[in-house]
Amino acid sequence: MSNPNIYIPYLMRIEKITQEAPGVKTFRLKFESEHEAEEFEFKAGQFGEYSIVGVGESTFCIASSPTRKGYIECTFRQVGRVTSALASAEEGDVIGFRGPYGNTFPIDEWKGKNLVFIAGGIALPPMRCVIWNALDLRENFKDITIVYGARSVADLVYKHELEEWGNRPDVKLVTTVDPGGETPDWKGEIGFVPSVLEKVAPSAENTIAIVCGPPIMIKFTFPVLEKLGFADHNIFTTLENRMKCGFGKCGRCNVGEKYVCLDGPVFSGEELKLLPAEY
Amino acid sequence: MNELIQKAKDLLESNAVQVVIGYGKGSADKTRAIFLTKSENCDQLLFDSRCVQNLAVYLTKHEIKHLGKLAIVAPIPVLRSILQLAAENQLKESDLVILGVSPESKLIEFESFGAIELFLDAHKIQIDEKYKATIDKIKAMPVSERFAYWMKELEPCFKCYACRAACPLCYCPKCTVENNQPQWIPAASHLLGNLEWHVMRAMHLAGRCTDCEACYTACPMGIPIHLLTKSMLQDVEEHFGPYGPSVGKHNTLSSFNPDDKESFIR
Amino acid sequence: MQIDNYLIRKTSLEKLFNNLIGNGKTVFAPKTSGKRVLFEDVKAFSEITEDYIVTTNSAKSVVFPRTEKLFSYKKTKEKTEITDASTDTFPEVVLWGTRPCDAAAFIPLTDTFNGDYPDVLYNNRLGKVYVLSFSCATCDEYCFCTSVNGGPGNTAGSDILFTKLSTGDYLAEAITEKGKQLVADNQSLFEAAPSEEKEPNLAKVTTYFNQDEIQAKLQNLFENPVWDEKSRACLGCGSCAFVCPVCSCFDIQDEAHGSKGSRLRCWDSCGFGLFTLHTSGHNPRETQGARWRQRILHKFLYMPNKSKVAGCVGCGRCSRVCPADINILETVTSL
Numbered sequence: 001m002s003n004p005n006i007y008i009p010y011l012m013r014i015e016k017i018t019q020e021a022p023g024v025k026t027f028r029l030k031f032e033s034e035h036e037a038e039e040f041e042f043k044a045g046q047f048g049e050y051s052i053v054g055v056g057e058s059t060f061c062i063a064s065s066p067t068r069k070g071y072i073e074c075t076f077r078q079v080g081r082v083t084s085a086l087a088s089a090e091e092g093d094v095i096g097f098r099g100p101y102g103n104t105f106p107i108d109e110w111k112g113k114n115l116v117f118i119a120g121g122i123a124l125p126p127m128r129c130v131i132w133n134a135l136d137l138r139e140n141f142k143d144i145t146i147v148y149g150a151r152s153v154a155d156l157v158y159k160h161e162l163e164e165w166g167n168r169p170d171v172k173l174v175t176t177v178d179p180g181g182e183t184p185d186w187k188g189e190i191g192f193v194p195s196v197l198e199k200v201a202p203s204a205e206n207t208i209a210i211v212c213g214p215p216i217m218i219k220f221t222f223p224v225l226e227k228l229g230f231a232d233h234n235i236f237t238t239l240e241n242r243m244k245c246g247f248g249k250c251g252r253c254n255v256g257e258k259y260v261c262l263d264g265p266v267f268s269g270e271e272l273k274l275l276p277a278e279y
Numbered sequence: 280m281n282e283l284i285q286k287a288k289d290l291l292e293s294n295a296v297q298v299v300i301g302y303g304k305g306s307a308d309k310t311r312a313i314f315l316t317k318s319e320n321c322d323q324l325l326f327d328s329r330c331v332q333n334l335a336v337y338l339t340k341h342e343i344k345h346l347g348k349l350a351i352v353a354p355i356p357v358l359r360s361i362l363q364l365a366a367e368n369q370l371k372e373s374d375l376v377i378l379g380v381s382p383e384s385k386l387i388e389f390e391s392f393g394a395i396e397l398f399l400d401a402h403k404i405q406i407d408e409k410y411k412a413t414i415d416k417i418k419a420m421p422v423s424e425r426f427a428y429w430m431k432e433l434e435p436c437f438k439c440y441a442c443r444a445a446c447p448l449c450y451c452p453k454c455t456v457e458n459n460q461p462q463w464i465p466a467a468s469h470l471l472g473n474l475e476w477h478v479m480r481a482m483h484l485a486g487r488c489t490d491c492e493a494c495y496t497a498c499p500m501g502i503p504i505h506l507l508t509k510s511m512l513q514d515v516e517e518h519f520g521p522y523g524p525s526v527g528k529h530n531t532l533s534s535f536n537p538d539d540k541e542s543f544i545r
Numbered sequence: 546m547q548i549d550n551y552l553i554r555k556t557s558l559e560k561l562f563n564n565l566i567g568n569g570k571t572v573f574a575p576k577t578s579g580k581r582v583l584f585e586d587v588k589a590f591s592e593i594t595e596d597y598i599v600t601t602n603s604a605k606s607v608v609f610p611r612t613e614k615l616f617s618y619k620k621t622k623e624k625t626e627i628t629d630a631s632t633d634t635f636p637e638v639v640l641w642g643t644r645p646c647d648a649a650a651f652i653p654l655t656d657t658f659n660g661d662y663p664d665v666l667y668n669n670r671l672g673k674v675y676v677l678s679f680s681c682a683t684c685d686e687y688c689f690c691t692s693v694n695g696g697p698g699n700t701a702g703s704d705i706l707f708t709k710l711s712t713g714d715y716l717a718e719a720i721t722e723k724g725k726q727l728v729a730d731n732q733s734l735f736e737a738a739p740s741e742e743k744e745p746n747l748a749k750v751t752t753y754f755n756q757d758e759i760q761a762k763l764q765n766l767f768e769n770p771v772w773d774e775k776s777r778a779c780l781g782c783g784s785c786a787f788v789c790p791v792c793s794c795f796d797i798q799d800e801a802h803g804s805k806g807s808r809l810r811c812w813d814s815c816g817f818g819l820f821t822l823h824t825s826g827h828n829p830r831e832t833q834g835a836r837w838r839q840r841i842l843h844k845f846l847y848m849p850n851k852s853k854v855a856g857c858v859g860c861g862r863c864s865r866v867c868p869a870d871i872n873i874l875e876t877v878t879s880l
Contacts, residue, residue, distance in 0.1 A: 004665045005629050007615040007797070007808065053618050053625055053808070054801035056459075079824045081459045094625045215827060241829070242821050244797055247662035251794035251815060254839075255829070257847045262661070276767050278821075278829040278839070307686055311870035312778045332868070336780065342832055343777070435583060435602070437611045437787050437812060444782035445868045457819060466798045467612045467811035497868035499601060499784045501579045 006247060009051060009096030010036055015071060017091055020157040021150075024122060025087060026063065026075040029097065041100075042066050044107055044130040045238060045266040048099025049246050050074055052085040059243045061265075062100060063125040065132035072097070075125040075157060101246035102265050105130045105210065105236060114143040116202045118221060120193045120213030121150045124157050126238045126265075127212050131165075138170060145172040145202050149193040152181030174200050194220040204229035211237045215279075222269065235269035239279050255279050282386040283352065283378055284321050290350050291318040296376050297347025300337055302330040312337065316346070326352065326380055333493040335360035335447035339369055350376040355402055358395050359489035360447040363524035365392045367487070369450060392526050404490050404523055406509050414510045430470055433477065435500040438468040442504055443480065445497035448487050455479060481507040486515050486531030489524055548700060549719040549728065550738035553707070557734040558715060559590045564731055565639050570675075573607060574641040575600045584640070593642060598685050599860045603790035604647050605654060607638045608670045611787075615666070615797070617807040632669040643678045646690045646860040648702030650790030651676065653854045657793045675723060680708040684748040687861030689874050691752040695859050698747040710741045753878050756845070756855055762880050763846040767838070775876045776837035778869040779816070785840070785863035785871070786814035791856050794820075815839050841876060 012029035020026055027050075031037035043066055051057040058080075064073035078087040089095060107130065115134055119127040127148075134141055146165060150156045156175065166173040176189035176196045189196045193213065202209075209230050211221050218237060225235055241253040241260040253260035256276045267275070287299045298314055303323040305311035310329045314337075315321055335357045337343045353361060358379055364370045372391055379387035379398070389395045417425055440456075443449040456464045456476060464479055465472035481488075481504075488508045495505035516522050519531045528534075553561070565572055566588060574593040576585040582597040584604050619626045640647075651671070658667035681688075681697035690696055700706050704724035708716040716739055719725045728735050786792040796813040800806050813820065816836050822828045830836050844856035857873070864872040 003629065004663075005616065006662050006664060007666075007810070008627060008629060011625055011627070051799070053620060053627070054799050054806045056799045057797060081462075084460070093622075096625075214825070240823075242823055245795070248660060249657055249662070249664065249793065250796070250813070251843075252813075252821060254815075254843065254847070257851050278835070305870040306864055306872045306875070309870050314777045332870075337778075342773075342834070435578070437602075437783075439783035439787045439814075440817075441780070441782035441784045441868050444780035462798075465800060466796060467800070467809045469612050493868075497780075497782070497784075499788055499866035499868075500583070501581045501601075 007098070007245075009049070009053070009057075009098045010040075011094050012072075012097045014089055014091050014093050014095065017089075020075060020159070021155050023078045023087075024075065024155075024157055025078075026073055026158075027086075027089075027095075028064075028071050028073050029095070030071050032094065037070060040072075042072070043100070043104035044133040045104040045126070046100035046102045047126075047243075047246070047261075047265060048072075048074070048097050048101060049244075050076075050086065051096035051098075052082060052089065053096050055085040056082040057096070057098070057244070058082040058086070059246070061126040061129060061238070063128050065129055065136055067133055067136040075122070075128075077122050098246060101261055103263065105133075105238075105266050107133055110134075110208050111140045112206075113141060114203070114207040115141055115145070116207055116209045117144070117146045117148075118193060118197055118209065118211045118213070119146075119148045120217040121155060122157065123212040123214065123217075123240075124148055127210065128158060128161070130210060135165075135168075135171070142206070143172065144170065145174070145200065147174045147176070147193060147197050147200055149176035149178070149189075149191075149196060150181070151178050153177055153183045153186055155181070192220070193217055194224045197221060198224045198227070201228060204231075204234070207234065209235045211235065225269075230269075232269035232273060237267055237269070237272060238265045239267060240265070241279050280324070280326060280384065283326070283380070284324050286378060286386060286388070287315065287321040287324060287350060287352075288318040290376060291315065291321065295348070296350040298343070299324075299350045299352070299378075300334050300343070301352035301378075302326055302332070302334075314343070314346070324352065326354070326384055330354065331356075331492070331496055333357055333360055333445065333447050333491045335364060336445060336493070338364060338375070338447070339450035344374075348376070349374065350378055352378045352380060354380040355382065355399070356489065356491035356493075358389075358399060359404070359524050360491060362392060362395050362399065362526065363448060363487060363489055364450075366524055366526050366528075366530065367448075396525055396527070399523065403521075404512065406490065406513060410506065410509050411513075414506060414513065417506070418510075429474060432502055433470060433473045436468060436473040436477070436502055437500070438466070438473065438476065439499060441497040441499060442477075442494035445493040446484070447491070447493070448484060448489075449480070455483070477504055477507055481511050484508055485511045486519070486522070486533070488512060546721065549725060551717040551719065551728065551735040552714055552737060552739040553717045553735055554714045558707070561731055561734050562590045562593075562641065564734075569637075570639050571636045572639045572641050573604065584642075587641075598681070598683060598688065599644055599646065599862055599865075600642075601862070601866065602788050603650065603860075603862060604640050604643050605650065605790050605793075607640060607674050608651070608667055609654065609658070609793060610670075611812045613666060613810040615808045615810055617805070619805050621804060630666055632666065635670050635673055637673045637675075638670075639675045639677060641677045643676055643703070644681055644860065645678055645697060645699040645701070645703070645706070646688075646695055646858040647790050648676050648678045648706075649690075649695050649699060649858045650860075651702045653791050653848060653852070653856055654793055656852050656854060675727060676703045676705075678703040678706045680706060680743070680746070681748045681750075682709060682746060684750045685861075687864050687872075687874070688748075688750050688859060689753050689861065690859035691750045692754045692874075693756050693855045693857050693859045696747075697750055698743055708743050708746055710739060710746055712739075712741070714739070716741070716743055753874060756849065759845050759877055759880065760849050763842055766880060767842075771876070771880065772838040772841075773832065773834035775879065776834045776871065779833045779837060779871050780869050781816055781818060781833055781836070782868065783812070783814035783816060784866045784868065785873075786816060787812055788862040788866050790860060790862070791844070791858060815843070837871075837876075841873070845877065
């Protein structure tokens with residue numbers, strides 16, 4: 001950041017708002033300062049602190065790909081004070097953004113491998129960044145599989161992009177909804193993400209699995225990956241702890257010796273197993 | 280004291296209770312709350328003038344309640360809090376065995392909350408004369424002087440919420456300050472925010488506070504916040520009559536009777 | 546860095562204080578307040594008390610104030626203006642009367658506020674602070690500095706350390722460049738080093754445990770009933786964290802007044818239930834025992850593992866103020 005005061009946010013103008021699902025919106029944000037827009041760089045997996053100045057800050061990942069310049073995107077669900085204020089913002093409004101914080105998906109190390117993306121519900125946004133990053137560099141990777149599920153059809157986010165991904169011949173997309181969440185014309189799978197993953201049974205050979213979801217989904221997905229033969233160091237996830245400062249000082253996201261905002265939020269399965277169960 | 284220890288042992292041995300909450304030796308020459316689950320440890324129980332922490336604060340904590348049925352050593356301030364908690368439906372008679380301790384340090388076994396109320400009738404809340412004098416002095420100050428007085432007293436407050444944590448009647452699972460939609464009370468500790476916090480807490484205790492001074496004792500900075508609660512107690516008595524915890528009557532400020540003299544609600 | 550030793554007479558010490566005040570410096574020194582001794586802004590030497598083992602509160606608020614304005618703003622529908630915090634207004638502060646444990650605490654504190662993201666507000670304040678510590682002639686059962694690589698006459702973290710000698714005068718050790726400059730600016734008050742040894746004038750602090758051994762033990766104690774047992778009486782307030790000279794956890798709060806306002810950084814504690822609560826309702830540290838464990842592990846295992854410095858200086862303040870008498874030394878020695 002150009003300002004030595006690490007707490008000062010960039011000012012961003014909301015260029016576009018998309019209603020993804022009930023209570024879930026995506027903002028496309030442009031830097032107010034062209035100079036800042038030019039200098040700004042980030043990598044897949046990083047997050048930021050988005051704020052309505054005067055109300056507070058909230059932590060979301062950067063949901064757009066670093067290969068796309070000139071803007072960043074975030075997706076959030078309206079649940080509390082700050083997200084409610086963000087949800088009432090309109091296109092053209094100015095919000096604050098601090099970032100990029102955190103570590104990144106080691107996407108360079110995945111060249112030449114198959115990728116399996118597994119996500120649930122509102123956890124697709126952190127995935128979306130790395131999915132687009134991979135698709136924009138498609139020739140670097142072999143097979144790409146995406147398994148994504150939500151509670152119901154209405155809760156699926158990025159519906160346009162799911163369609164786009166599904167129509168690509170070089171991507172295998174499997175979408176699912178929880179039993180009872182289907183609509184009469186639903187053509188995808190019905191079942192929880194871990195069981196659908198087991199059914200899809202992607203090969204573990206030369207494959208990296210990237211998982212993101214609520215704690216309960218992660219809890220049941222890891223054993224499935226293990227069963228399918230995935231080694232811990234080939235599984236990556238991004239943790240969603242309560243974070244505030246974003247740079248390892250406020251103490252909230254301290255888990256064991258690590259700070260989720262500094263040493264994470266991306267952790268490999270191997271690193272995750274070394275953390276105490278406090279996330 | 281021996282009677283108390285023996286009773287505690289009996290209760291644990293017969294499994295009538297799973298935990299005895301009492302006072303035991305603490306750091307240096309202090310005493311502290313102890314939680315006994317084995318009858319042989321009951322010899323750790325003691326009681327003297329150093330035992331001022333209000334143990335009733337533990338009766339609403341879920342980590343303590345989950346340990347099972349409780350017996351609690353209860354000198355008068357604790358008895359008052361127990362009665363107030365009962366009046367507010369936070370305790371049932373079947374939850375507790377009460378090991379009352381009289382001012383002469385004798386064990387009194389109470390069979391019911393009603394029995395406690397009867398006992399406390401002879402030990403009504405009395406605000407000490409020295410506090411009355413201080414409160415009168417502050418009340419006599421013109422507003423600007425009074426404000427300056429409190430700004431000075433509240434300056435060391437850093438919002439640790441020890442006052443809230445030690446008060447048996449601050450048992451709200453989500454305190455008003457923890458509400459951020461809207462943020463009624465500022466979270467940061469600046470003078471105005473501190474004043475808002477302490478005044479709000481005193482107001483929430485009006486008609487409920489039993490003058491145990493746990494808030495003042497707990498404050499790491501020694502801020503005389505008990506002056507606010509005592510002043511509130513005086514005001515409640517002045518406007519609504521004699522006051523004391525009672526399972527029969529409802530809270531002074533959260534009950535209404537058609538006979539009440541206030542007519543605004545009619 | 547070489548330490549320069551001097552003798553300073555009792556009367557000259559008072560003159561030094563007066564010089565500092567005369568030069569427009571703000572001096573924070575221990576002052577009696579009811580039953581407690583607090584670090585307060587003092588204007589006269591007579592306000593300072595010597596009657597304390599450690600002050601009730603720590604001195605960290607001179608570098609890490611309980612409320613720090615990060616920036617202020619003005620907002621309309623079309624425009625948001627942010628005004629940076631003005632570090633020029635941060636005062637030069639002399640901390641007079643810190644103990645070696647208080648001074649040592651600046652090391653882990655500075656570590657937290659630097660790293661990959663240096664906190665310019667903290668660093669600016671730190672740059673303007675003079676730490677003038679006084680060795681401990683007495684200690685009590687709450688003190689355990691020698692168990693955490695500290696000591697009653699240690700110089701780490703101080704600019705000048707004064708030790709009272711049997712004559713009533715003081716050994717003055719100028720440790721840092723800043724300390725030496727202060728001596729140079731007041732040269733007439735400092736005389737040639739005394740011949741009396743420092744050591745016999747220091748308190749004898751019992752060593753209760755070895756930091757390295759505790760670190761090793763704690764590696765395997767995550768799932769242990771000791772955490773619930775030792776924290777049963779804990780009321781979940783923030784007293785321990787707030788009086789601790791090392792604790793630095795904070796919250797960020799926006800405060801708006803109409804179209805203007807500011808973003809503040811304020812003290813927070815891992816002991817509060819809300820600290821790690823997720824919006825979903827999931828709390829990684831749901832019980833007070835889990836939160837007590839975090840306090841101990843963070844101070845005695847995670848911090849030393851990460852940055853080679855323990856997160857506890859053994860001042861005992863937390864145990865002294867705890868309304869439920871939870872004693873940190875007791876917990877650590879019981880492991």
